[in-house]
Structures are given as structure tokens and as C-alpha cells.
Amino acid sequence: MTHFTQQSTFYTEDHEWVTVHGDLATVGITKFAADQLGDVVFVEVPEVGKTFKKGDEMAVVESVKAASDVYAPLSGEIIDTNGDLADAPEKVNEHPESEGWFCVIKFSDGAETKNLMDKDAYLEFCKGQ
């Protein structure tokens, strides 16, 4: 994707990363989460056009071990998903914070981004996990 606006990346306590550009947010799971899950074998991304409230179950990532829910980090509408994951779910392990992205949300409430962590806060949070 091409982004012309300034980007900032935030993190959630559920180990998602959220790169905000304008009113869009690209979402995936962090390297910490991918390492914890082990080999990812399937990702169920949300359908384009669906809307979620922050905290709703939005996607599912399945590793050899188990299925784990991924929650919407922001309220809004899904406008794009990563179709490559259908045939190459291992991208989530290989490049969790770039090629392994899940979806793009057009978010409806910019104030929600204020509750997300920045990188330093997230790294500190991971130490306690």
C-alpha cells in the first residue's frame, strides 16, 4: 500500500500493531504474538465492508497449537484485507509487522487511538508477559 500521509504505529495489550495513516489503520499481530503462537497455518481475515466496535472479535489466527481471536483495535469499517495470507499464512511468522498484515480499518473515532500504546510502552508491557 502507498501512504501519502504521516504514519504512526501503536500497539494493543492483545499484541496487535496498528499503523495509523489519516483515518485508516493497518492492523496485524506483533512479532511477540507470532512467536508465542508458533507456526501459523491459517488466518481468517474479516470481510471487506464489515464494521466492528473496538474489542469485537475481528479475525482468527490459527497456529499448529490452537485458534486465537484477534480483536478490533479501533471501531470502524474494514476496507481492505491481506489476500496473500490465504495461501501463505507463514508470512505472519516471517514478517508479522509488514507483509503479514491482516486488514485495513477506516476508523470512526480518532479518540480511540489515544488509548493505544506507543512502541516503548508496548515493549515494557511485553516484559511483564
Next chain:
Amino acid sequence: MAEQAIDTLRKTPLHAIHEEMGGKMVPFAGYEMPVQFEGVKPEHLWTREHAGLFDVSHMGPCFLYLKEGLGEPGAHEKISALIERLVPSAIATLKPGQGRLTVLLNDEGGILDDLIITRMPDENLAGMLYIVVNGAVKQEDWALIREKLGDEAELQTADDRILVALQGPEAEAVLSPHFPEASELSFMRCAHVQKDGERYMVSRCGYTGEDGFELLLPANETGLAYVRGLLADERVKPIGLGARDSLRLEAGLCLYGHDMDASRTPVEADLQWVIQKSRRERADFPGADRILKQIADGPAEKRVGILPLERAPAREGTEIHVDGEKVGMVTSGGFGPSTDGPVAMGYVRADLAKAGTKIDLMVRGKARAGEVADLPFVKPNYKR
């Protein structure tokens, strides 16, 4: 299973070794057990190619023997007649050192556990059986056996010892320098080895679909030294519960409490082969009427292999539909590292149990294409 505080859990004699090897410990069957070391997928693939060492000390090894007349003529027949009250397999016809998979049945023919019963190889121990039951239900199994047979037989538990499984195509080569007897054994045969004043059981069996052995070792420095010796071999890696589950699933083997339980008979669980002809003719096992009727007429539901045709795994609890109607349920499912795709097993209506039957797997509310498949998903590599 329910979460248990980790400090109330039992530890196996190999606990310190697991921690040294970087095992990620989780509660399982009342024990703190390693779920993985380097990762489920690499551990799984390593076992299929080389040799994996599994700590199964949480399981329930025990010895059942006559209170009187051990080693005397007819002793094996006597102990067999006792245990055959609870299981539908022919124990009397076992040869010395031979083992058999069987099931413990309730009065309705429901499966209380699956277990392996082995006749001790030594003639002077005729009248003694070596039995290994599942860890999660061992106390219940042992209580039942004592209740039903306690007047005539003694049950000595051995779950304070080390029980390990060494599985994989290189298992024999790894084990034979330590136990030369191992190479002589064929599948489901057992040696009783006396060494350094200690007794060891070496059985050629396992639960991965690969050739391999289970070893009952004393929980002392000598036993631990054997385990360390095996792990020091470059062909051997420690394997956790995660890969143990994916290996047995690909091998089409049932997990008690999931793929069978007290609500299922051996016929429904597709295990009627554990009931030998002589037992069917005598019809003298618990639930024989119901079980023999199911063998004759067919059961209403049957355990089958299930192959999801899309990439999404169909896990335990996934409903199976045909034409929008619920026709069964997945009881075990996940990803098969060796088949490189999702695999599952479960129960379907008996008229749909034929391999190739198209089914819908309702994964998170969405119908995903699947079909009934022959088990196992990988070719077994047993040493016959």
C-alpha cells in the same frame, strides 16, 4: 481441562530435565508437563524423520498379579480370566511378552479408558500383567480394577517411575546400544530387562504411527542417566505434548476423553478389532449385548477420519453438516505438519461414514468443504 494452580500439580521425575531443555510447561492431566520445546511443527517433523523422546510418566503404568500361585501352571489363564471381566479383548491367548490394545468398559459397553495389557515375558512371572492406562483417568481405572478383582489379584502402581517413549525411524538404532533386547522385539512385544540391580520394561509400541519403544525406568540416578544418555544422542530431541497430539492425530489414533469416552462403544469408536473372535463367541464382557448387536447391525454413528479440503483447521467441537443438517461432530482436529494441511477425526451418521463422502465443516459459522477420509493420514511405520 480446568485450569489448575501450577503449585498443586504433580511433577514427573524428568521435570528438571524439561526445564533444562527449555520446555514450556503447562498443566496436563494433573501434572506440570512440557507442551513444547523448540516448537510443535519442528518437533513433529523431527520425530517422523529421526527420533523423539516423550515424557509419558504422567500415564498409569501398573502391574496386576495373582495373590497366590504366581509362576505356577495355569497362572496366566487365571489372571486373564480376572481382567477379561473388564475388557473385551482376549488376554488369555497372549504369548509371553505380547501386548494388546484394549478398552476398559462400563456395564453398558461404554469406554472408560483405552489401555495396553502385556503378558510378562518371564515364565516365573506367569500370572502377572503389565498394564498402562491413561494419565487423566488412572485413579478411576485403578479403583475399578481393585474393586472388581481385589479379592484375587494385587495391583501395584508404577506411576512413580520414569515412563518415556522413544519414537521415530531412528529409535531402534538409538536404543539398541543401551538395550540390545530392543532390536529383537517386534511391534507390541515387550522385554523385561534386569540391569544394575534394577528392572526395566522395554515395549515396542507408541502412539505416533512410527516405530518406537516405551521404557519404564526406575526414578533414580540410573534411570535419569538413561534418559540423559538418549537425549545426548544427536538423533534424539525432546518432544512436547503439542507434537504428541499432532503425531497421534495424523496416525489416526484416538485420544481418550475426546475421540472416545463412556458415551461411546468400541464399535462406534471403530475399535471393534480389539474384540477377538473368541470373546465375541463367549459374549462375556461388559455391555456384550449392546456391542454385539452393533457389530451385527452397525452402529448409529461411527468414528471416521475427516479431511478439511480448505486451509482452515476444523477443531474439536466443529459441527459436521450435510445438506444443512447436522450429521456429526469433530472430536479432534488441527494441522498435520507431515500432511502439510488440516486433519481431523470425529463421528458421523453411519450411512455417511464411507471415505470420500462430502461434508460441510462449520468453522466459526461458515461452511467449509471437507470429506470423510480413511485413517491414518500417514502410513504407519510399525515393525511387524
